[in-house]
Amino acid sequence: MGFTSKPVRVIEIPEPASEPLLAPEREPQRTEREEEAPVQTPA
């Protein structure tokens, strides 16, 4: 991308006040440690 013409104006726009972007909800991922936890068996 690039513009061949000269700039015509410079403006300052304040940061939009809208809410921040939110990530879609995801299923919590199991960690490797959880998956590898040893199964305890009764003695």
Place this chain on the structure above:
Amino acid sequence: MTPAVGYRFWRVDPDDAWTRGRLQSPVAETLWPPLETLDAECQTRPGLRLARAGLHRADELRVSPEPGCSCGIYAYHDIAPMTRALREEPYMFGGAVLCWGRIVIHPEGLRAEHARPLALCRPESPGVLQRTAPLLEHVTREYAIPLLELKDLVTYASEFGASYKPDPSEPQPRTIDRVRNAVSFRQLVRRLGKAIGG
């Protein structure tokens, strides 16, 4: 003042381990961070198209984009230049962005200090759409933005901001100003002297 809306394109390389399917600026190779604002940073170096960039990069008080440089986050005012570019390269996707901070306005588009993607648009070619569907789904999920039909992109983006496309009747920089900006006074005198005196 309403944030500026613009249209641009990104490269998304599914096979690049470094970019990992993220939006990448096709020229500067900047990666757009998911769910965050991208801040402009002058990456122009002497030897590139605008060697004058070095002058403002060294000055901490001056921010990107500088009117006299080529730095900043680019976006077109209209979708037409964006769609033209999409036909030229595979894995290039178009969409809308929201821009704010310092905005340098050109007749064909703008250069912004801050920006974030608003939406991506579906490729018009059925073949490209089929080939890239999983990738686009991944990207839009990562950035939490919608994947829209091209015809709906402008309407959707207009909900967030406004176009700052200059009025065609707006006065353009005069020729003498262009010459004055392009060369120093000493160069101008030397060139005039050569032109007159041979």
